[in-house]
Amino acid sequence: MIPFALRLAFSGGREAVARLLMIAAAVAIGVGLLLSTFSSMNAIDRANERQVWMNTGVQGATAATSADPLWWGARVDYYRGKTVFRADLAPTGPNSPVVPGLGRLPAPGEYYASPALEKLMRDTPAVELGDRFPGRLAGTLGDDGLPSPDSLAVVVGRTVEEVGALPRATTVTGVATALPTDCESACYGAGVHGDRMVLVLTVVAAALIFPVLIFIGTATRLSAATREQRYAAMRLVGATPGQVSVMSAVESTVAAVIGTAVGFGLYFALKPVVAEVPFTGDRFFASDLSLTLPQVAVTVLGVPAAAALAARFALRRVTISPLGVSRRVTPKPPSPWRLIPLVAGLAELGYFVGSKPATTNGQSAAYLTGFVLVMLGLMTAGPWLTMATAQAVARRTGRPASLIAMRRLSDDPRAGFRSVSGLVLALFVTTGTLAIMGTINANQSTLNGAPEVRKAIVDVPFGNKEDAVTLPSVPDRVLARARAVPGFQGIALIHDNPARIGAFQQGERRMVPSLVDCAELARIPVIGHCAPGAAVAAVDPYQLVDLTDSSGHEWPAAAISGAEVAELPVRMLYATTDGSETAKEQLRTLFMKEFPTYEPRLAEDWASEGQKKLQSWRQLANVVLLTTLPIAGCSLAVSVVAGLSDRRRPFAMLRLTGAPLQLLRRVVGLESALPLLAVSALAIGTGFAAAAMFLKAQMSYDLVSPGLTYFGLVGFGLAASLAIIASTLPLLGRITGPESARNG
Structure with a gap:
């Protein structure tokens, strides 16, 4: 049967070859993305392994x-x-x-x-x-x-x-x-917290693979009606269901094998590009992007098997009843129970808003399961929503094109939704991704402190407060070199307070202020000023370390003279500049060289790691958006063309009975546009809801509007989708001629 099936697969002329190439292309894209994701996960593991040595001495x-x-x-x-x-x-x-x-x-x-x-x-x-x-x-x-x-x-x-x-x-x-089991805050290295990135890549893989699987399924169903009739005829002359199943699977399997081979080539071609993408904030070594034997085996064996199953599922009606194909029995309408997975996924995400799992693994399982359920729910709920919308529109219209289109959608909403399912899923992924990224960006993208604070540098003892080593004094030559730095504005020495002068009770903690000479404080107004007539001020050291803008704050006077303060150990140095990077880094280098037990910090240093992680999220979001939307567009085009090809005879009969070509074009346009717009609204709303619940549960952030970029992208995507639908309509004139109406 297999040689015969291979002969049939290639005997259909250009149409059969085009179908094989389409399936192979869909599989190649999926395999290339899957292998790239696998290798990225492996690269993160190897990057972590090579920087473990940096955590020597960590408990x-x-x-x-x-x-x-x-x-x-x-x-x-x-x-x-x-x-x-x-x-x-x-x-x-x-x-x-x-x-x-x-x-x-x-x-x-x-x-x-x-x-x-x-x-x-x-x-x-x-x-x-x-x-x-x-x-x-x-x-x-x-x-x-x-x-x-x-x-x-x-x-x-x-x-x-x-x-x-x-x-x-x-x-x-x-x-x-x-590494120790838990080194969330103690470990060094940008990629050392790779578990979360692996989780994110897993979610990204799901977000990418879902549209690809839909694309494969769509391409597999290309000319399904013609093949159903062929296989039904074989059944009527004695072919068994098993033989038909083998023949239907061989075509897709051959295309999947070809696509898998091309996908490996695509992976190797993309490898240098993937290595340059800073998923963790830094690039990968190209040698780290490698695959394990189980990953290769799963891809080589699993993808063709999945394609064969997709073909078997797409042509399942033939093996059940060949007469059912010839009679074209109206499928059973979808029920409201199809909404259950979608509701369950949203309910799971909502549940964890107030009861987030304590462990990272628990959170990973919770959110991954929730988002996968939502995506599956959109796929299962789409046909029911398409049917409900079509029935509602049919009750409120009297135009022939609208009535025909709505009747066809009501009779077979699965086919109507199938053509736009990839784009609907892409809209959900786009909405969720940009909503989450926009909110994180709004909350984390700004540097700490006001503009004047970001011009300051504070040099504090390195290490824990208990073992911090203060400076006996700061040499005059160091102060002279600091003042000679271009862009330098002022410096104040914040002195230790061993006598606990001016100590006061703050909650349950006894607050001991640091001391600063008022003449120095006057040169750096960003941290406040002294009371009138005071020689020494008592300042809050924690507020200074946080680089808080205290302009206008009046610090209380301390009962000590300026000469006595000058003899006290120096707790920190606070310098201000004109804000230039050159001035700040020259001062940092000077302080590090002269005071190796201290660490000079800028406001942007505290945000550095956060900015690095934020950049990695942006890269992942770009990958998702730049991949899912084109795949969804290709899936839409193939689906519409496949639908037209499968219905060439009914449309040809309508033309023979007097239906104008323009009427048929309106019917096809409405059949494609209605599910697209109706279910897209659900996908967008669901994307915002899922993003809001995730942000609230994981980061305690309220959802922030993604801005004009998102709305422009969605508007462009929908407009492009409608343009793709419109671009297929001229095919109606070529495929609905009188020759297509003959029996066969």
Whole structure:
């Protein structure tokens, strides 16, 4: 039967070849996207594995042991919003552990930098970046120790005494080889929290694969009526249901095998492009985008099997009753029970608004299940909504084209909805994606603080408050160099308050203010001013660390003289600039070089990681939108053409009985446009509802309107869809001639 089925598959001339190519193209797109998603998940895992060493010394991280301990001091630095990982190391013997990517540890006065950091230092004045790292550049940190070619990392060689003086410094007997179970806030590395990104990629894969599966199903049904008649005739002359099933499956399986092979080629062609997409905020190494044997096996075996099942399902009426095909019995109308999956998915998302699972895995299962249920619900509810809308319109119209179109939709709403199902799902995905991204962007995209605060830099002790090391004093030469920086405006030394002068009760905590000379405070009005006649002010150190704009705030006077304050240890330095990146980074570099136990911070540093994650969400949203909408448009075009091809004889009969061609075009247009507009409204509303519940449950954000971009995109998509429908109408004139009306 298989050779005979292959002969039939290719014996239909250009129509059969076009159908095979269409199915193969749909499968190729699906396979290419699926493999790209699989490889991206694998790349995240490999990126995490290569940066585990950065978490050496983190409580709970496991590490191999070596004979000679290694002094380890790690921290995160920033440059113009970019994160720089820095590890200061001091071996205690020849057998101290070596970090991945290095052949040996740097000696005191040497450092190794990642290729991206090397390039950045070459392109940047040393006073802004390079001077932060003592000694000379001795070599390059290899790819084995970097999660991404964009990673900024440096390993600095120091003496045991220098590293031991750093806060949080510790001795280790090996670099970390595995992360602790929970390192949400303690671990270093941009991609170390990869579980959430893998979850997002899983949801993205579902969002991409659903339209592709619809496209495959649509292409499989191309010329279904012609094939149904052919197979029904075979049944009538003695072919068994099993033989018909084999023949119907062979065509789709052959096309799926061809499409799978092309899909692998598409994956390899897209691999360099995917590597450049910063899903985690940084690019992937191209070598990390690889596939596992189970993933390849699932794709190679599963896709053709799914295509065969789709063909079997599409032509199931033939195997049940060949006479049913010739009689064209009206299908059973869909029932309101089809709304249950949609309601269940929305109910699940709504339930978790007030009772979010405590664990990340629990949240992943909850939201993934909810969104998949909603998407399935849209597919099952679409035919019922199409039928209900068609019946409602039919009761309020008397035009022939409208009556014919509505009657046909009422008789077979599944076929009417099938043509627009891919676009409806794409609208849901687009609405949900842009609504979520717009809300997150509105809540997280702005930098901390007011404009004047973003011009300031605060230098505070590095480490926990308990082990923070304050400065005995700040040398005059350092202050002179700070004032010489172009763009410098003012600096104030915030002194420690060991005598607890001006302490007061704030809730359950005894608040001990820091002290600042009023003459210095007058030069940086962004943090407030002194009371009239006061020499020293008592300021809230927490408010200063948060870089809060306190302009206009009057700090109370402290009962201490300016000369006495000058003798107290320095808790922090607060400097202001004209806002230029050059001034801020020069001051940061100066402070880091002079005070290695302190960390200078800008307002944008606190938002840096958030901005990086936000950028990764934007990239994922772009991928979803740029993929689902074109696929949905192709699916719509194929569906409309397939519908016209399958109904050429009924339309030809109508033309022979006197129906004008323009009437038939209006019928086809209404049959396609009504389900599109009716179910699109449901998909858009559902997308907003699902997004609102997800945002409220996961982030406690209220839904923010996605803005003109979204409405413009949706409007363009609907207009383009109607244009696609209109572009197929000229086919009616060619396929409804008298020759199409003859029996056969």
